[in-house]
Amino acid sequence: MEDSNYVDLLAERRKSSDFLWASRYMNNVAPHPLPPEQNWSRNQAIEAALLHPKVIGVIETLAVSRNIDKSTLIREAKSMLEEMASKHHSPTFRWLAIIVVKVLKRILQSFRVNVKYLLDLRGKMEHSNIQYVYVPSHRSYLDFILMSYILFNYDMAIPNIASGMDFYRMHIVGELLRKTGAFYMRRSFSTDQLYKEIFKAYVASLMEHSDRAIEFFIEGTRSRSQKSLAPKFGLLAMILESVYQGKISDIAFVPVAISYDKPLEETLFSYELLGVPKPAETTTGLFKSLSILREQRAHGHVYFHIATPLLASTFMETTMRQMSALSPNSKVPSEVVENIAYAIIDSHKKHTVFMPINIIATLVNERIHSHPGDPYSFDTLLQDYCWFKKLITQSFGASVYPKIENVEEELYRKSEKDEIKESLHTHRNLLTLDGNNLLTIQGSHRELKSTKTIRVKGHTLDERTIKITVPTINLGIYVNPLFAILTKPAIVVFSIHCTGLSKDNAKEQYILLRTLLSTEFALPTDHSQQMLINEFEKEITFLINEKCFRADNNHFYFDSNTHLRSLLHNILLPFVAAVYVTSLVLLQWDNTVMDTLTDQEILKECQKRTEILLFQEESLVRHPYSLSLDLYSSTLISLSSYGAIKSSEGKPRIYECNRQRLSIIITELERMMSQRPLGSYMDILNMLVHQVDNTLQAKLF
Numbered sequence: 001m002e003d004s005n006y007v008d009l010l011a012e013r014r015k016s017s018d019f020l021w022a023s024r025y026m027n028n029v030a031p032h033p034l035p036p037e038q039n040w041s042r043n044q045a046i047e048a049a050l051l052h053p054k055v056i057g058v059i060e061t062l063a064v065s066r067n068i069d070k071s072t073l074i075r076e077a078k079s080m081l082e083e084m085a086s087k088h089h090s091p092t093f094r095w096l097a098i099i100v101v102k103v104l105k106r107i108l109q110s111f112r113v114n115v116k117y118l119l120d121l122r123g124k125m126e127h128s129n130i131q132y133v134y135v136p137s138h139r140s141y142l143d144f145i146l147m148s149y150i151l152f153n154y155d156m157a158i159p160n161i162a163s164g165m166d167f168y169r170m171h172i173v174g175e176l177l178r179k180t181g182a183f184y185m186r187r188s189f190s191t192d193q194l195y196k197e198i199f200k201a202y203v204a205s206l207m208e209h210s211d212r213a214i215e216f217f218i219e220g221t222r223s224r225s226q227k228s229l230a231p232k233f234g235l236l237a238m239i240l241e242s243v244y245q246g247k248i249s250d251i252a253f254v255p256v257a258i259s260y261d262k263p264l265e266e267t268l269f270s271y272e273l274l275g276v277p278k279p280a281e282t283t284t285g286l287f288k289s290l291s292i293l294r295e296q297r298a299h300g301h302v303y304f305h306i307a308t309p310l311l312a313s314t315f316m317e318t319t320m321r322q323m324s325a326l327s328p329n330s331k332v333p334s335e336v337v338e339n340i341a342y343a344i345i346d347s348h349k350k351h352t353v354f355m356p357i358n359i360i361a362t363l364v365n366e367r368i369h370s371h372p373g374d375p376y377s378f379d380t381l382l383q384d385y386c387w388f389k390k391l392i393t394q395s396f397g398a399s400v401y402p403k404i405e406n407v408e409e410e411l412y413r414k415s416e417k418d419e420i421k422e423s424l425h426t427h428r429n430l431l432t433l434d435g436n437n438l439l440t441i442q443g444s445h446r447e448l449k450s451t452k453t454i455r456v457k458g459h460t461l462d463e464r465t466i467k468i469t470v471p472t473i474n475l476g477i478y479v480n481p482l483f484a485i486l487t488k489p490a491i492v493v494f495s496i497h498c499t500g501l502s503k504d505n506a507k508e509q510y511i512l513l514r515t516l517l518s519t520e521f522a523l524p525t526d527h528s529q530q531m532l533i534n535e536f537e538k539e540i541t542f543l544i545n546e547k548c549f550r551a552d553n554n555h556f557y558f559d560s561n562t563h564l565r566s567l568l569h570n571i572l573l574p575f576v577a578a579v580y581v582t583s584l585v586l587l588q589w590d591n592t593v594m595d596t597l598t599d600q601e602i603l604k605e606c607q608k609r610t611e612i613l614l615f616q617e618e619s620l621v622r623h624p625y626s627l628s629l630d631l632y633s634s635t636l637i638s639l640s641s642y643g644a645i646k647s648s649e650g651k652p653r654i655y656e657c658n659r660q661r662l663s664i665i666i667t668e669l670e671r672m673m674s675q676r677p678l679g680s681y682m683d684i685l686n687m688l689v690h691q692v693d694n695t696l697q698a699k700l701f
Contacts (some may be wrong), residue, residue, distance in 0.1 A: 004305060006404045009153055011110070011569065013101050022097040029124045030158045030211035031132035040209040042088075046081045048209070051202035058197045060156070068685050073194065082196050083168070086160050088212070089179035096180060100145060108262075109297045112404055113150055113304045121254065122156055131207055131214075131248050132238060132309070134159055135342065136256035137348040138217040139226060140263045141303075148180065150304060160206050162216035162235060181212070185235070200238050207242040207251075214239060218344050222336035224269040225630060226260075227480040228348055228522040230637070231341035233334070240332045240339045240340070243401055245313045251310035253340065256345035260479065261300025261355045270473040273628040274466070275434060275458035275607070296329060300426040301401075303353035309458060310347070315340050335526070342524045349484035349522075354400045356423035359388050361478035362441065364431065366563075369570040372679025376439040378420070386416050391564070395542065396485045398471050430474055440491055441471050441684065457600075459608040468685045469624040476625040479571055486515075486568060487521045492539045493568040494576060496549060497672040499687035500560040506556055510536045512668055516579050519634040525641050570677055578631035579638075580669040581610050581621060586645060587662040597655040599636065606632040614682060622680035640664075 013021065042050065055077065063070045104111060120550070122337060125132065134144050148158050163182040168174045178184070183202070189195045206214055218237075220232035242248045263269065315336050363384050367376055376384075392398040401419060414422070424431055434440050461469070483490075494500035495509035511532050518525045527535070540556070543549050548565040549556045558565065585605050589597060607629065625631075639645045644661040648654040 004399070004402065005116040006112040006303065006402055007115040007406045008110040008112050008404045009099075009150065010105055010108060011404075011406050012357070013105060017124055018098050018101050021101070024389045026155050027124055029125050030157050031128070031213045032211045033129070034211045035203055035211070038209055039211050040205060042085055045202060045205040046078065046207065048205050049081055050077055051199060052204075054195070054197045055194075055201050058194050062194060077194060077198050080195055081202060084184045084199065084202060086181055086183040087178045088158065088181060092176060092179040093148075093152070093158060093181075096176065097149070100149060104146075104149070106296060107299045108302060109261075109299075110301045110404065111146065111149075111304075114404075115154075118150070118154060118306045121309070122154060122664075123270075125156075128252075130250040130311075131242070132252045132253055132254060132255050134213055134256060135218050136215070136304075136342050137228065137352075138219045138222050138257045139258050139260055140222060140265060142260075142264060143217070143222075143258055144215065146258075146302065146304065157212045159213040159215040160210060162214065181215075187336055200241070203235070203238045204242055204247070207239060208247045212475065213254075216422035218341055222265075224265075224272050224477075225480050225628070226263070226269075226477050227346050227483045227678040230519045230522045230634070231338075231345055233341055236341055237334075237337045238314060240337060244316065244332045244336075245330075251312040253312065253344060254309045255307040255344050255351070256352035257303075257305040257307060257348045257353070258306075259303040259353040259355060260600045261357065261423075262298070264299060266474065266477070269477055270470045273473055273630055274461065274469065275456040275603075275629050277457065296367075298426070300423075301355070303402075305351040305353060307347045307351045310340065310343050312340065315343075318349045338524070338526065345522050351483055352399075352484040354392070354398055354404065354481060355478075356385075356401055357427050357478045358481050359385055359392075359400065360420065360423060360427075360431065361387060361475050362482055362567065364441070364475060365479055366567040366570055368681055368684065369573075369677035369679050370566050377437050378433060378439070381439060382417055382420060385420055387563075388567075389416065391546075392482070392485060395546070398485055427478075430471065430478075434628040439463060439477065440687070443467060443471055457603065458606075459604045460478050461607070461611055461627070464685070465611050465614070465624070465627070468681060469627050472624040472681050473628060476574070483521055485572065486522070487517075488535060489539045489543060489566040490572045490672065491517065492536060492543060492553055493548065493565055494572050494672055496556050497614050497675045499556075501556050503551070503554045503556065506540075507536050509668065509672060512665070513576070513672065516635070516638050516665065517575060518641070519637040520575055520631065566677070569675070572627075572676070574625035575631060576669060576673060577621045577626040578610070578628070579605075579635050580634040580661075580666065580673065581613065581626065582606050582632050582639070583644070583662050583669070585609055586639075586657050587659060587666060597657070598652040599633070600652065602636065602655070603629050603632045620670065620676070622676070622682055624681050652689050 015166055029103065059070055059073045059077065062073055121497055134147060136147055137540055144161050151158055158181045160183055161181045163177060163184050165184055167177055168184040185199060188193065189199065214317065218231045218236065219229040223229050243251050357671065360381070363381065364376065389400050430442055431439060432442060491513050492510055495513055496506050511529065514523065514532065515525070540549065544551060546564055547559040547561040550559045585602065586597070607627055610626050613619040614624060636645070640647055642661065644658050644665060646656045652662055
C-alpha cells in the first residue's frame with residue numbers, strides 16, 4: 001500500500017478546547033451541490049415519496065385486494081416514511097460531538113486517517129455535479145460514529161446514514177441518531193410491497209434531491225469475525241437506479257477500510273459466534289456499556305483508510321443506460337450490482353491496515369499447531385514477527401501499523417520489539433508473558449451463574465468446550481483480518497495436500513475449495529473456470545518463488561519453506577473443517593430421527609457434531625473455531641451455489657440434498673484434510689490461565 005500520510009485526529013483534540021472545536025463556524029462542503037429548489041427538506045422528501053407513481057400504483061392495487069379505502073393505505077405509507085426519514089439538526093450534532101470526542105480520547109490511543117487523500121476528495125466535491133456514497137467496512141458499532149467525526153472535523157457535510165431498526169427502538173437515542181443523519185430501514189421487507197416501494201422512493205429522493213451523501217454498509221451487518229463478509233445487494237441496487245435511469249449523472253462510491261486494534265465488542269463477538277444472542281440495543285444497555293471508560297486508552301488504535309472512489313458509470317455501458325432511460329420500469333442488471341459490490345469489498349481488502357496483534361495472533365495459531373508444548377518466548381516471537389511482517393509488506397504490499405505524520409518522530413517510530421510490547425499490553429486479557437517469559441493464552445470465559453435462561457441459536461455447548469473455544473475464537477478474530485491478503489494462497493496450499501500431486505489435480509482441488517469457501521471469504525462466484533485457473537497460476541507462482549513448493553514434470557512437490565506453507569495451511573483449518581462437518585451432517589441426515597432440514601436445525605446439528613469430533617483423538621476436526629455458527633451459515637450458501645443442496649422459497653427455508661455431490665465433497669475434503677498438523681488447541685485445554693471477567697454477565701444480560 002502506498003504511503004498514505006496518516007494523521008491522528010485525537011492528537012489535536014488533546015491539546016485544545018473540545019467546546020470551541022465543536023462550536024466553531026463551519027462552511028460545510030456539500031458532496032452533491034444542488035440549487036435551493038431541488039434540495040428537498042424532510043417534508044418535501046416525504047410528500048414526493050407518497051406521490052411517486054409506483055407508490056400510488058401499489059396503494060391502488062392493495063386497496064382493491066384488501067377491500068379497504070386508499071386513505072387508510074396512504075396513512076400507513078406516511079407512517080412508514082415518518083419512521084424511516086432522517087432529520088438533520090446541526091445543534092444536536094455539535095453537542096454530541098463534544099461527548100463523542102471526550103469518550104474517544106478516553107478509550108483510544110489514537111484515531112488515524114489518511115487525511116491527505118480525504119482533503120483531495122473534499123476539493124473534488126466542491127467542483128462536482130455527481131452524488132457521493134460512503135461505503136465503510138463494518139467492524140464495530142463505532143464505525144458510523146467515527147465516520148461522522150472525520151467529516152465533521154474537516155467541514156464536510158454529515159451524510160444520510162442507513163441504520164437498522166435496532167437503533168430506532170432505543171428510547172431517546174434513536175431520535176438523537178435521526179437528528180445526526182440516520183434514516184431507518186427494516187431488516188427484511190421483500191414481502192411487504194408497500195414498504196419496499198416507499199423505501200425505494202425515499203432513497204431515490206436522497207440520491208436526487210439531497211446535497212448530502214448517503215452512507216451505508218455493503219456487508220449489511222457488523223463482521224463479528226473481523227474479516228470481509230459477502231456483500232448484500234438490495235440497498236446498493238436501489239441507490240444505483242438513479243444513475244441507471246439518468247436522474248443523476250453519476251455516483252462515486254467511496255470505500256473506507258476500517259481496522260481496529262481492539263474492537264469495543266471483542267468479548268461479545270466470541271459468544272455471538274457461538275450462538276449466544278447479542279444483547280438488545282437499549283438506552284439502558286448503552287449506559288451500562290460506559291464501563292469501557294474505566295480503563296484509559298484500553299482499545300488501542302483505529303485506522304480509517306479513505307480509498308479511491310469507484311464511479312458507477314464505469315460499470316455500465318452507455319447503451320445500457322440509454323435503453324433504461326426509455327424504459328422507466330427497467331431494473332439495474334444484477335451483474336452490474338454484483339460487480340460494484342465486489343469491487344467495494346476488494347477495495348476494503350486492499351486497503352486494510354494490519355495491527356501488530358494480527359501478526360502475533362497468526363503466529364501463535366501456527367505455533368500451537370506446529371510446535372505443540374513449546375510456546376513462544378519473547379525472543380522467538382520477535383524473530384518470527386519480523387519475518388512475517390517483512391513477508392506481507394514486501395510480497396503483498398500490505399500496510400502494518402503505519403506511522404502518523406502529526407507527532408514527534410520519536411513517539412511513533414517504534415521498533416518491532418516495542419510494537420509487540422505495546423500490543424501485548426493492549427491485549428493482555430488474551431495473551432500474556434508468564435513468569436518464565438513464555439507467551440500464554442488467557443482463558444477469558446467464566447461460567448455464567450444466573451437464573452435467566454439464554455436461548456442460544458445453536459447447540460448448548462459443554463462447559464469444557466466453551467472454556468477452550470472462547471479464547472480460541474477470540475484469537476481467531478485477530479487472525480481473520482489477514483485473510484484480506486492470504487485467502488487465495490492459503491487455499492492453494494490446502495489444495496496441494498501431499499507432495500507429488502499432479503498440476504491437474506491441484507487445480508481441480510483449488511477450484512472446488514475456493515467455490516466452497518467463496519461466501520466465507522467474500523469471493524465472487526461468477527468467474528469462469530479459466531479465470532479460476534489463472535487465479536491459481538498466479539498464487540502458485542508466488543508460493544514457488546517463496547519456496548513453499550517446486551514444480552517438476554507437471555507435479556508439485558513440497559519445498560524448503562515449511563514455515564510459510566504450514567502457517568497458510570493451518571489458518572484455513574477451521575473453515576475447511578466446518579464445510580466438511582456441514583456436508584457430513586446433510587448427507588447423513590435421518591428424517592426419522594431429526595427434524596426437517598431447516599437452517600436452525602442444520603446449524604444446531606452441525607455445532608453438536610463438531611463438538612463431538614473435537615474430542616475424538618483421530619478426528620479430522622481439531623480446531624474449536626469450527627464451532628462458529630457463521631461458518632455453517634456461509635457454507636449453506638456456498639453449497640447451494642455449488643448445487644449440493646437446494647433451498648425452498650419462503651421462511652423457514654427447507655433444504656433438499658444432492659447426495660452424490662455431497663459425497664464427492666466429503667471425499668475430496670477428507671483427502672485434503674489428511675495432512676494433519678502436529679498439535680491443536682485441544683492440547684492446551686488444561687494449560688489455559690483462567691481469568692475472571694466480572695463484567696461479562698452484565699454484557700450478556
